[in-house]
Each structure stands twice: as structure tokens, then as C-alpha cells.
Amino acid sequence: MAAAQIYNMLMDYRGSVTVKIDGIAASAASVIAMAGTRVLVSPVSMLMIHNPATMAMGDAAEMQKAIAMLDEVKESIINAYEIKTGMSRAKLSHLMDAETWMDAHTAVDLGFADEIMTRPEVTGAENHVTGPMLFSRAAVTNHLMDKLAAKCRIEKKPTQPERSVEDLMERLNLMKH
Secondary structure (H helix, E strand, O other), X not given: OHHHHHHHHHHHOOOOOEEEEOOEEEOHHHHHHOOOOEEEEOOOOEEEEOOOOOOXXXXXXXXXXXXXXXXXXXXXXXXXXXXXXXXXXXXXXXXXXXXXXXXXXXXXXXXXXXXXXXXXXXXXXOOOOOHHHHHOHHHHHHHHHHHHHHHHOOOOOOOOOOOOHHHHHHHHHHHHO
């Protein structure tokens, strides 16, 4: 029920809603994701849909009520999937019956997602490390320690000129008087 409320709040939002699936959007999370104006999936993410489940206890009449409730919940979940994907209710029902796991490409192909996230274009960064040092843990650690040391460097206070023993003795004598 919480997923339905989150889905409805996102659908009611007048602006654009971008949902980014960067891990797993399974079960109720897949329903929430369907509220996105745009649904983006990471190339390594997964989306999973399945039939709703519950725990019930009681006599045959109570079990029939639980079954009827699950049937209604399934229909409401299919509503969200149908709006986003445009697939038939029968096809969506079969996918839910099968507990369907989708990689990024399948999610896009079936309409559960709009596109696969890509790495943003990066402007060229200077890299003075070449060859086997490129992946050296020691090189990375040393580089980070150098950066940290540069950030933490404390400026030394200018030192005062040294005083002679005679100057100090004279100051002590002046303090006595």
C-alpha cells in the first residue's frame, strides 16, 4: 500500500519526474518506478515484477478473502505497468506470474524503462601515470596522500630572533624591580 501511495504522489506531481534505477527495482519498487515521466536504468541494474503476496490465517472464508484481495492488488499493479509500457494486461499478468527479472536492455525493450544511463561526456583530464603504474594501488594511495598533505599543510609562524643569555638576564632583572 505504501508503494501505491508513493506512485500516486509522483503521478500527481505537475513537473517532470525522472526515476533512476541504479541497482534493483524489484517488487513494490518496480511499481513506484512506473510513475516516472522518464525511467532511466543503469547498464548493470535489474527490474523485477511478480504477483503480490501476503500471509493469511483463518478458515476457508478468510483464505478466500485473502485470494480476492491479492487478485485486486494484482489488477492495480497491472494498471501501473500498463500505463507505462502500453503492453496488454494479459501479457503483463503472464510476466508477473513468471516472476520476471529484466536487465537494462530488456526493461527498455519491454517499455518498463525509457533509456539506459550512460556516462556523461568527460573533458580530458591530465593523466601523467602510464603503463603498469596506471592501476597500481600504491600509486593511487601515494597520489591521494600527496593531495591530502597539500590540503592539510599548516603555514609555519615566523620565528622570533634568538635572544642572548644576557638579554634574558637583563629582562629578568627588570621584572624583579
